[in-house]
Amino acid sequence: MTKTVLLKRLQEEMDRPPFNRWLAPDVISVDEPGQRVDLSLAFRQDFSHHPHEPYFHGGIVAAFADAAGHAAVAVFYSKQAPTITLQVDFLAPALGRKLSATGILRKLGRSISRADVELECDGKLVALARATFSTKD
Amino acid sequence: MTKTVLLKRLQEEMDRPPFNRWLAPDVISVDEPGQRVDLSLAFRQDFSHHPHEPYFHGGIVAAFADAAGHAAVAVFYSKQAPTITLQVDFLAPALGRKLSATGILRKLGRSISRADVELECDGKLVALARATFSTKD
Amino acid sequence: MTKTVLLKRLQEEMDRPPFNRWLAPDVISVDEPGQRVDLSLAFRQDFSHHPHEPYFHGGIVAAFADAAGHAAVAVFYSKQAPTITLQVDFLAPALGRKLSATGILRKLGRSISRADVELECDGKLVALARATFSTKD
Amino acid sequence: MTKTVLLKRLQEEMDRPPFNRWLAPDVISVDEPGQRVDLSLAFRQDFSHHPHEPYFHGGIVAAFADAAGHAAVAVFYSKQAPTITLQVDFLAPALGRKLSATGILRKLGRSISRADVELECDGKLVALARATFSTKD
Numbered sequence: 108m109t110k111t112v113l114l115k116r117l118q119e120e121m122d123r124p125p126f127n128r129w130l131a132p133d134v135i136s137v138d139e140p141g142q143r144v145d146l147s148l149a150f151r152q153d154f155s156h157h158p159h160e161p162y163f164h165g166g167i168v169a170a171f172a173d174a175a176g177h178a179a180v181a182v183f184y185s186k187q188a189p190t191i192t193l194q195v196d197f198l199a200p201a202l203g204r205k206l207s208a209t210g211i212l213r214k215l216g217r218s219i220s221r222a223d224v225e226l227e228c229d230g231k232l233v234a235l236a237r238a239t240f241s242t243k244d
Numbered sequence: 245m246t247k248t249v250l251l252k253r254l255q256e257e258m259d260r261p262p263f264n265r266w267l268a269p270d271v272i273s274v275d276e277p278g279q280r281v282d283l284s285l286a287f288r289q290d291f292s293h294h295p296h297e298p299y300f301h302g303g304i305v306a307a308f309a310d311a312a313g314h315a316a317v318a319v320f321y322s323k324q325a326p327t328i329t330l331q332v333d334f335l336a337p338a339l340g341r342k343l344s345a346t347g348i349l350r351k352l353g354r355s356i357s358r359a360d361v362e363l364e365c366d367g368k369l370v371a372l373a374r375a376t377f378s379t380k381d
Numbered sequence: 382m383t384k385t386v387l388l389k390r391l392q393e394e395m396d397r398p399p400f401n402r403w404l405a406p407d408v409i410s411v412d413e414p415g416q417r418v419d420l421s422l423a424f425r426q427d428f429s430h431h432p433h434e435p436y437f438h439g440g441i442v443a444a445f446a447d448a449a450g451h452a453a454v455a456v457f458y459s460k461q462a463p464t465i466t467l468q469v470d471f472l473a474p475a476l477g478r479k480l481s482a483t484g485i486l487r488k489l490g491r492s493i494s495r496a497d498v499e500l501e502c503d504g505k506l507v508a509l510a511r512a513t514f515s516t517k518d
Numbered sequence: 519m520t521k522t523v524l525l526k527r528l529q530e531e532m533d534r535p536p537f538n539r540w541l542a543p544d545v546i547s548v549d550e551p552g553q554r555v556d557l558s559l560a561f562r563q564d565f566s567h568h569p570h571e572p573y574f575h576g577g578i579v580a581a582f583a584d585a586a587g588h589a590a591v592a593v594f595y596s597k598q599a600p601t602i603t604l605q606v607d608f609l610a611p612a613l614g615r616k617l618s619a620t621g622i623l624r625k626l627g628r629s630i631s632r633a634d635v636e637l638e639c640d641g642k643l644v645a646l647a648r649a650t651f652s653t654k655d
Contacts, residue, residue: 124295125289125291126301154262158260164261166307166310169303169330173306193332197328200326214610219465350472351472399567403564429535431535431536443581444576465607467580467604469580
């Protein structure tokens with residue numbers, strides 16, 4: 108698959124669940140040999156922790172981390188991969204107008220797969236996440 | 245504080261972040277001696293994992309779990325308590341029109357507090373969550 | 382199976398791995414309908430965090446939590462159930478001469494099972510753990 | 519501090535708790551600018567999951583992961599840093615005679631610090647861990 112086709116396919120899969128259509132993350136790039144996917148999320152007022160500052164709420168950070176982990180798995184596994192466990196470690200307030208997530212596939216197993224996610228807000232590391240997905244045939 | 249006043253205060257705090265206003269969870273009851281809070285979330289199409297079935301997306305389950313953990317801490321700690329770590333274990337698909345969360349305070353510490361959250365969808369246990377919050381003075 | 386037989390079987394399974402023989406936890410009781418198992422671990426100098434005080438090291442607390450989670454699964458599942466994920470939240474220093482663990486089965490699934498573990502030292506809650514096990518046929 | 523002095527200091531700190539003396543991990547190298555520490559653990563029968571094969575038990579993997587996370591923090595923080603949360607994701611059986619751990623400092627905060635740990639057995643990735651430590655002044 109070419110990179111463009113892969114990107115398009117990932118974006119389409121991402122956009123299938125109505126919740127993801129509401130969240131509206133963008134698939135920015137796919138590094139197939141490096142097993143990495145980059146996603147981006149533009150700030151909207153509904154995402155905010157704070158009434159007047161651009162400050163991504165922890166719930167949005169967690170949901171976006173889950174999406175990025177899924178995307179890293181989806182490059183190599185074309186079926187549904189339900190999340191089994193999602194762990195999010197918050198390092199700093201996600202202040203800014205752009206949240207970026209890098210999903211990194213750590214293991215694609217016959218029944219269980221793992222992905223790491225690193226989240227930056229306006230270039231600053233704000234959270235680390237790790238997720239386990241069911242990838243049994 | 246009477247139960248009614250406490251419920252009202254919790255609901256007001258919950259509704260402060262714009263994201264929570266979008267999510268719109270309801271504080272159902274507060275059991276102060278038992279250190280438990282019950283919240284409820286009515287299904288909306290934006291929450292869905294599936295285009296045609298009422299199926300709460302994992303990202304919504306995670307965000308709601310975080311809110312319920314916060315609520316359990318907020319009964320006993322009146323300042324902001326940023327989430328440090330959020331762990332969500334998904335047990336079953338959250339199929340149904342009503343997601344209920346029970347937040348249980350496990351420790352209120354001088355710098356770190358913990359809460360457990362149990363999530364049911366239409367009466368079935370669908371997820372367990374545990375969160376660590378910063379409660380330093 | 383009678384309680385005595387079940388206790389004996391659990392203790393035998395527990396004692397199979399050489400590491401567990403070194404650790405030497407005792408199966409105290411099994412509550413089959415409540416899906417709970419109680420284990421106990423007597424302090425030894427090799428377990429200690431501190432040279433002169435009885436203070437169970439975090440590594441011992443984690444290893445004992447894993448054993449208690451396994452025991453809760455083993456009552457209902459007779460095959461090997463490798464740990465997929467172990468999460469330990471430390472609440473207080475484990476000071477004392479006796480560490481008790483209650484393993485609680487939360488879900489016995491066709492491929493994934495979950496157990497919660499509560500750990501007390503001399504009667505004080507010192508840690509909470511949650512583990513995911515592989516229980517596929 | 520020179521690398522040799524730093525290595526020696528870390529090894530001494532590591533060897534202080536009686537449990538670590540029993541476990542006996544070796545500090546192999548310290549990469550101060552990269553905020554990484556490499557540790558090694560030689561197989562012993564007491565560590566084993568299996569009576570006849572060299573197979574590091576999950577409890578040993580978890581305890582060693584905690585030690586490696588601590589070491590990564592200890593390079594930059596000279597006081598005690600109690601573990602708050604330890605999460606271990608097991609990827610493959612730890613079969614072999616040498617378990618290696620790389621501890622990577624992800625954040626040194628004023629009250630909370632984080633480290634990632636990657637564990638390999640005879641060159642194969644067998645587990646990923648992440649830990650939160652208390653580093654308040």
